[in-house]
Amino acid sequence: MKKAAKTLCVAIASLVILSASTCAQLSPSFYNGTCRDVSHVVWKVVSQAVGNEKRMAASLLRLHFHDCFVNGCDGSVLLDDTASFTGEKSAGPNKNSLRGFEVIDAIKSQLESQCPGIVSCADIVALAAQTSVFMLGGPGWAVPLGRRDSTTASRDAANSQIPPPVFTVSELTSAFQAKGLSLKDMVVLSGAHTIGAAQCFTFRNRLYSFNSTAASDPTIDASFLATLQSSCPKESGDDQLSNLDAVTPNRFDNQYYKNLQKNKGLLTSDQELFSGTGSDAATLVSSYASNPLTFWRDFKESMIKMGDISPLTGTNGEIRKNCHFVNS
Numbered sequence: 001m002k003k004a005a006k007t008l009c010v011a012i013a014s015l016v017i018l019s020a021s022t023c024a025q026l027s028p029s030f031y032n033g034t035c036r037d038v039s040h041v042v043w044k045v046v047s048q049a050v051g052n053e054k055r056m057a058a059s060l061l062r063l064h065f066h067d068c069f070v071n072g073c074d075g076s077v078l079l080d081d082t083a084s085f086t087g088e089k090s091a092g093p094n095k096n097s098l099r100g101f102e103v104i105d106a107i108k109s110q111l112e113s114q115c116p117g118i119v120s121c122a123d124i125v126a127l128a129a130q131t132s133v134f135m136l137g138g139p140g141w142a143v144p145l146g147r148r149d150s151t152t153a154s155r156d157a158a159n160s161q162i163p164p165p166v167f168t169v170s171e172l173t174s175a176f177q178a179k180g181l182s183l184k185d186m187v188v189l190s191g192a193h194t195i196g197a198a199q200c201f202t203f204r205n206r207l208y209s210f211n212s213t214a215a216s217d218p219t220i221d222a223s224f225l226a227t228l229q230s231s232c233p234k235e236s237g238d239d240q241l242s243n244l245d246a247v248t249p250n251r252f253d254n255q256y257y258k259n260l261q262k263n264k265g266l267l268t269s270d271q272e273l274f275s276g277t278g279s280d281a282a283t284l285v286s287s288y289a290s291n292p293l294t295f296w297r298d299f300k301e302s303m304i305k306m307g308d309i310s311p312l313t314g315t316n317g318e319i320r321k322n323c324h325f326v327n328s
C-alpha cells in the first residue's frame with residue numbers, strides 16, 4: 001500500500017508540478033541550499049569518534065536501525081523520557097546497550113551553530129550510520145535526506161517492534177515484513193553484524209542447557225562454543241562483550257556470512273539465517289559469503305530502504321534544536 005502510494009506520487013508528479021510538501025521524497029541534495037556543510041561536519045565528528053574507538057562505528061549504525069524500526073526514521077530513539085511519555089532509551093533492546101548518543105549530540109551542536117534549525121536529528125543519525133560503514137572499509141552511498149523529527153517516542157513500541165536476538169528465521173522475516181522489508185533486506189542488513197559486539201546475556205541461551213536433549217545449541221561450532229563459554233559464564237558476566245564477527249570485527253566485509261557457513265554466528269538470529277528452517281535465507285548467505293561486491297551492492301540498497309521507513313516530511317514533525325528534547 002505504501003509502495004502504491006509512492007508510485008502514484010511519482011506518476012502525479014510527472015504530470016503536474018507538485019509542491020514539495022504534498023509528496024515529499026527524501027533526497028541526497030535536500031540541504032544543498034540551506035546547510036551545505038552537513039556531510040563534512042558529520043564526517044569530521046564521526047571520524048574523530050571512530051578514530052578513538054572503532055566500535056563506535058558499529059554503535060552508530062545500530063542506532064539508525066533502532067530509530068527506523070520504531071515508528072519510522074524520526075529521531076524518536078534519541079528522546080529522553082518526559083512527563084508525557086516514556087521514551088525508547090529504557091526499552092529492553094536499548095537499555096544499557098545503545099551507544100553513540102554523545103556523537104550525535106556533538107554533530108548536532110556544530111550544525112546548530114552553522115545552520116540553526118535546519119538539519120534534523122533523524123538525518124544526522126542516518127548520515128552517521130553511512131559514514132561509519134564507510135570508515136570501517138564498507139561501501140559509500142548518497143544518503144537520501146529530508147527526514148524531520150518526531151515530537152514523541154514510545155517505549156512500548158520499541159519493545160514490540162525491534163526483533164530480539166532469540167528470533168528464528170521465520171520470526172525475523174515477519175518482523176522485517178512488518179516494516180515493508182523483505183527476506184533479502186533482512187539477510188543483507190544482518191550483515192551489519194560484521195562489525196561491533198554483543199553482551200553475553202544476548203546469546204547465553206545458546207551456550208548452556210539448550211533444551212532437554214541438547215546441552216548447547218547444536219548449530220555452534222565446538223571450538224567457538226568453548227571460546228564463548230569461557231567469556232560468557234553460565235551465571236555471571238552478563239555484560240561481557242564478544243565480537244559479532246570474531247574474525248574481522250572492525251572491518252565492514254562479508255566475513256559475517258563466511259562465519260555463518262562455519263557455525264560461527266554469535267546470536268541465534270545470526271546463525272538462523274544459515275541453519276534455520278527453509279532454504280531461502282541460507283541461499284542468500286552463501287551468495288554474500290562468496291561475493292563481497294554483491295553484499296555491498298545489496299546492503300546499500302537495503303539501507304536506503306530501511307532509511308525510508310515512514311519518514312516525517314514536509315510540515316510533519318519538527319527540526320529539534322536538541323536531539324534529546326522536543327522543541328518547547
Ligand code: HEM
Nearest residue numbers: 058059062065097163164165189192196197198199202269
Ligand atoms: C535481524 C535482526 C537483528 C537482531 C535480532 C539484532 C540484535 C542485536 C543484538 C542483541 C546486539 C547486541 C546488543 C548488546 O549486546 O548490547 C546487536 C548489535 C548490533 N547490531 Fe543488531 N540485530 C539485528 C539487526 C541489525 C540490523 C538490521 C543492523 C543495522 C543495519 C544491526 C546492527 C548492529 C550492530 C552494528 C551491532 C553492534 C553494536 C555495538 O557494538 O555497539 N543489527 N544486534
Ligand SMILES: *[C@@H]1O[C@H](CO)[C@@H](O)[C@H](O)[C@H]1NC(C)=O
Nearest residue numbers: 028029030031032033036039
Ligand atoms: C549537492 O551538493 C553535492 C555536494 O556538493 C553535489 O555533489 C550535488 O551534485 C549537489 N546536488 C544538487 C542537486 O545540487
Ligand SMILES: *[C@@H]1O[C@H](CO)[C@@H](O)[C@H](O)[C@H]1NC(C)=O
Nearest residue numbers: 210211212213214217218219
Ligand atoms: C533440542 O534442540 C535440537 C536442536 O535444535 C532439536 O533438534 C531437538 O528437537 C530439541 N529437542 C527438544 C526436546 O526440544
